Every structure is written in structure tokens, then in C-alpha cells.
Amino acid sequence: MLPLTRFWLRWRRPPVARIPGRNLGVRKVASGVSPPSSASPRALNIFDRDLKRKQKNWAARQPEPLKFEYLKEEVGSRIADRVHDIARDFPLALDVGCGRGYIAQNLNKETVGKFFQADIAENALKNTLETEIPTVTVLADEEFLPFRENTFNLVVSSLSLHWVNDLPRALEQIHYVLKPDGVFIGAMFGGDTLYELRCSLQLAETEREGGFSPHISPFTAVNDLGHLLGRAGFNTLTVDTDEIQVNYPGMFELMEDLQGMGESNCAWNRKALLHRDTMLAAAAVYQEMYRNEDGSVPATYQIYYMIGWKYHDSQARPAERGSATVSFGELGKINLVSQGKKSQ
Amino acid sequence: MSGNGAVWGRVRCRLRAFPERLAACRAEAVAYGRCVQASTAPGGRLRKDLCAQEFEALRRCFAAAAKDALKGGP
Numbered sequence: 313m314l315p316l317t318r319f320w321l322r323w324r325r326p327p328v329a330r331i332p333g334r335n336l337g338v339r340k341v342a343s344g345v346s347p348p349s350s351a352s353p354r355a356l357n358i359f360d361r362d363l364k365r366k367q368k369n370w371a372a373r374q375p376e377p378l379k380f381e382y383l384k385e386e387v388g389s390r391i392a393d394r395v396h397d398i399a400r401d402f403p404l405a406l407d408v409g410c411g412r413g414y415i416a417q418n419l420n421k422e423t424v425g426k427f428f429q430a431d432i433a434e435n436a437l438k439n440t441l442e443t444e445i446p447t448v449t450v451l452a453d454e455e456f457l458p459f460r461e462n463t464f465n466l467v468v469s470s471l472s473l474h475w476v477n478d479l480p481r482a483l484e485q486i487h488y489v490l491k492p493d494g495v496f497i498g499a500m501f502g503g504d505t506l507y508e509l510r511c512s513l514q515l516a517e518t519e520r521e522g523g524f525s526p527h528i529s530p531f532t533a534v535n536d537l538g539h540l541l542g543r544a545g546f547n548t549l550t551v552d553t554d555e556i557q558v559n560y561p562g563m564f565e566l567m568e569d570l571q572g573m574g575e576s577n578c579a580w581n582r583k584a585l586l587h588r589d590t591m592l593a594a595a596a597v598y599q600e601m602y603r604n605e606d607g608s609v610p611a612t613y614q615i616y617y618m619i620g621w622k623y624h625d626s627q628a629r630p631a632e633r634g635s636a637t638v639s640f641g642e643l644g645k646i647n648l649v650s651q652g653k654k655s656q
Numbered sequence: 657m658s659g660n661g662a663v664w665g666r667v668r669c670r671l672r673a674f675p676e677r678l679a680a681c682r683a684e685a686v687a688y689g690r691c692v693q694a695s696t697a698p699g700g701r702l703r704k705d706l707c708a709q710e711f712e713a714l715r716r717c718f719a720a721a722a723k724d725a726l727k728g729g730p
Contacts, residue, residue, distance in 0.1 A: 515692050515702060520711070522704035562675050592718060593688065593711060595678055600689020 356477050358530070361432070361453065363578040364475050368411075368433035371574030377412065377439070380572030386556065387499050387615055388414025388470050394497050394617065395423060395468065402466035406430065408454050408486065409472020411574075413440040413447070421445055424466065430457065431472075433574070455482045459489045469498040471615075474531055475578065483544035493624030496546065502553060502614035503531045508602045509566065509611065516594035525583040537616055546620030547627060554615045559608040563595040566611050673725065680724075681717035688714050 371377065378385075392415055395402075403425035407415055410429040419427075427445045430452040431437055437449040452458050454469070454476050467486050476482045486496050510528040517524035532540075534551060541549050560566040570576065602609050621627065678685060691707035694700060 515696065518702050519692055519695075519704065519706055562678065564671065564675050564678075589711070589715065592674070592678070592714065593692075595674070596685035596688045596714060597692050599678075600686055601693050 358579055358581075359475050359477050360578045360580055361475075361477065365432045367571075367576050367578060368431075368574040369435040371572055372412065372433055372435035372439055374572060377572075380569055381412070381414070383556065383558070383573065383613060384411055384414050384471055389418045390554070390617070391415050391468055391470050391497055391499055392418030394619065395419060395466065398495065401425070402464075404428070404464050405466040405468065406457075406459070406464045406489065408457070408467060408469040408482075410440075411436050411470070411472070413443060415468050415470055416443040416445055416447060417441045419443070419445060428459075428464075430454075436574075455485065457485045457489055461488055462491045463489050465491055465494050467494070467496045467498075469496075469500075471499055471501065473498060473500040474529065479532065480540055480543060483540055483546075487545045487620075487622060490622040492622050493626060494622045496618075496620045496622075498618045499615050500537075500618075501531055502616045503533050504555070504612060504614040505531055506611055506613070508598060508609070509563065512563065512594045512598035512601065513590075516590050516597050520587070520590045520593050526579070526581065527577060527583070527586070529577055529579050532616075534616055537618060541618060541620045544620075545622070547623050548619075548621045550617075550619040552617050554617065556613045556615065557610045558613065559604060559610050561608055563598045563609065564591075566609070673722070677718050677721040677725065680721040681714055684710065684714040684717045 371380070374380065395415075396419075401423050405424045405426070406428045407413070408430055410416070410431050411433075413429055416424075416427050416429065421444050424445050427443070427447045428450055429437065429440065429447055430450045432451070432453050434451055437451065440447070440449065450458070454472060455478055467490055469486070473479060473482060490496060506528050513527050514524045534553060537551055538549060541551075560569070598609055604610060688707055688710040691710045692702065695702040695706055
């Protein structure tokens with residue numbers, strides 16, 4: 313059995329090591345040392361990462377990629393807002409799963425000095441959007457970041473962590489490459505995303521075929537996200553949810569857009585075939601159950617935004633027990649005290 | 657998407673015509689949707705072919721819309 317284990321470990325090496333030097337003009341970064349807490353031997357394998365790379369490459373090769381990427385654009389700008397909200401500038405930043413670089417597009421040179429953009433799809437990296445910040449593109453998997461410890465002041469990730477197999481390990485890697493007092497701002501899809509599509513397909517498949525199989529990939533729950541971030545070592549966590557509802561003419565247009573975004577299903581347990589009858593039935597059910605007044609159908613995207621800090625001595629810590637100087641009972645008197653001071 | 661993608665292109669073309677054909681069969685689609693939705697109410701149980709009649713009507717209308725589209729085309 314030993315030779316088999318060795319072969320398995322070799323296959324799991326980061327893809328960066330396998331790129332030929334001639335293409336892309338991307339800088340080849342040497343594989344970093346993997347963090348002390350590596351993946352458990354029974355690491356989860358829910359998604360086919362190879363297929364996801366192919367799907368993202370295909371999506372990035374579309375003649376009009378911007379037609380499908382409105383969601384990534386919107387979430388990228390919201391993450392850039394959160395970066396601007398932090399009253400600090402970041403000399404070195406990393407974008408994990410950047411796609412065509414929607415976050416860098418909204419940031420400026422004063423906030424971020426240099427930007428590393430990492431993604432698994434080389435076509436997306438070849439067509440990155442214009443930005444004024446100097447960038448370096450790296451072909452890397454979210455679970456195997458090829459950077460040294462304590463490198464980055466800021467790590468951002470927009471809508472790519474929901475395809476990661478071992479999310480705890482990915483978050484630990486992000487924590488590893490962050491400098492102390494560095495911050496991670498991420499956005500990923502949440503549990504309620506595309507629930508209309510999921511329900512319509514389930515009902516239609518049950519009625520037409522007698523059973524159903526999952527067609528929407530599994531998402532993380534918001535409680536689990538807090539636990540995962542804490543386990544990875546982040547401090548001062550903030551997780552908030554946001555819902556974006558997009559209206560489509562029908563279910564088929566929604567499915568086409570999802571494929572154009574590179575968000576097709578790549579879970580190992582997906583059914584390879586969706587019958588025409590089932591699709592027709594699901595479209596009819598979707599229309600009837602969730603339709604808006606004007607005849608369009610909504611699709612909900614629930615997005616979790618998370619912010620986590622890497623520990624540093626300068627960060628505020630909870631005070632010692634018994635060190636309070638004011639009692640909670642005096643809270644009601646705060647207004648009177650401040651008014652008294654103003655009148656003086 | 658292997659080779660030159662001819663098969664995939666043909667299938668995708670056919671799939672692109674689905675929304676129009678579905679729009680031509682609005683009444684049958686509503687009937688089928690209502691039947692399935694009724695089974696999700698408390699006390700209802702969804703099983704295979706519960707709404708087979710409505711679906712047959714929808715499928716026939718769908719196929720007829722395809723023929724019309726073919727005739728009406730160039």
C-alpha cells in the first residue's frame with residue numbers, strides 16, 4: 313500500500329509546479345512551504361477541480377464574457393467598498409480566485425500598492441480587466457497557495473470559495489500567508505442561493521422520474537462559516553449576508569447565464585443527464601411558483617461577506633475581568649452627563 | 657465540447673428554441689405548474705406521474721409549437 317500512498321501525495325502537488333515556462337508571461341512563483349496543519353488524510357473530495365478549471369476556461373473564452381459576469385462585477389465592487397472602509401492602505405494584496413479581476417478594477421493605487429491575482433483558469437488570467445494597480449498574475453489553486461508565511465497585508469476572495477473541496481484548509485492557508493495584523497475580506501455564496509431553481513428541479517424530477525438528485529452544489533451555512541474562520545485562526549470576525557435578486561425571462565435563460573459565468577455544477581455526485589421532459593416540467597413549475605407580476609422569474613443569490621483579522625499585539629483585546637470602572641446601571645445617565653458638559 | 661463541437665452546437669441550438677416554444681404554451685404550463693404546486697401544500701404528496709395528464713398536454717403543445725416554428729421558418 314505504501315507506493316500507492318506516495319503516488320497519491322504526488323498527484324496532490326500544486327498545479328503551479330507543472331506550468332511550462334514558455335506561456336502566459338506570468339511569474340512562476342516557487343512552491344511555498346505548506347503550513348504545519350496540513351489536510352487530514354481523509355480530505356473531502358466533493359468537487360471535481362479539474363472540471364471546474366475547464367468550465368472556467370470555457371467561460372472566459374466566450375466572445376462576450378461581460379454579458380454573463382454581472383454578478384461577479386457587483387460583488388467585486390462591494391468587496392472593494394469594504395476594503396475602502398478600512399482606514400488603511402495595503403502595500404501587498406492577494407486576490408484568491410480572481411476570475412478576470414473584478415476587485416482590482418475598483419481599487420486604486422493609494423489603497424493597494426501591488427496586487428497578486430491567483431486563479432485556476434489561465435484564460436481568465438489572460439483577459440484580466442484594466443486596473444491602475446501593478447498586478448502579478450499567478451496560476452494557483454485556492455487550496456494550495458504557493459506563497460510564504462506572513463507575506464500579504466490584505467487577502468480578498470470573491471465568489472470562488474464555494475467550489476473549494478477542503479474549505480477549512482483553504483482558510484488556514486489564507487491565514488498562513490497573511491502578515492500579522494493583516495485582514496481577509498471574502499465573499500461566497502450562501503445556503504439560500506438559487507433555492508427557486510433547486511426546488512423547481514426537485515419537484516419536476518420527482519413528478520416526472522420518481523426521485524431526484526442534487527443539481528445545485530452544496531453551500532456553507534452562515535454558522536459554519538463563523539466556526540471555520542475561528543478555527544483557521546482569524547480574530548475579530550464579521551460575517552454579514554446580502555441577497556441579490558436577478559430577474560430572468562425564464563429558467564432556461566438562468567441556466568445559460570450560470571454556465572456562462574463558469575458556475576456549472578462540478579460536484580462528483582451530479583447526474584450527467586437532465587431529461588428534456590424534466591427541464592420542460594421544471595421550467596413550467598418555476599414559472600408558476602415563483603413568477604413576478606411582469607412574467608419574469610427571480611433568482612436569489614445569497615452572498616456572505618466575511619472579514620477576519622490575523623492576530624497582532626496592537627489589536628484590541630477583551631479587558632480583564634473585574635477591571636470595569638463604570639457600572640452598566642449608569643448607562644441611562646450618559647445623555648444627562650454629555651448634556652451637562654455641553655451647557656458648561 | 658470535444659472535437660469540433662458540432663454535436664454540442666446542434667443540441668445547444670435546439671435548447672435555445674425552448675423558451676419561445678414554452679411561451680407559446682402558457683396555459684398548459686400554468687395548469688401543470690398549479691398541479692405540482694398543489695401537491696406541495698400540507699396534506700399533499702408528490703409522487704411520480706401525479707400530474708401526467710397536464711404534462712402530456714404541455715408536451716403535445718410544445719411539440720406542436722416546434723412544428724409551427726419549422727413551418728413558419730424560411
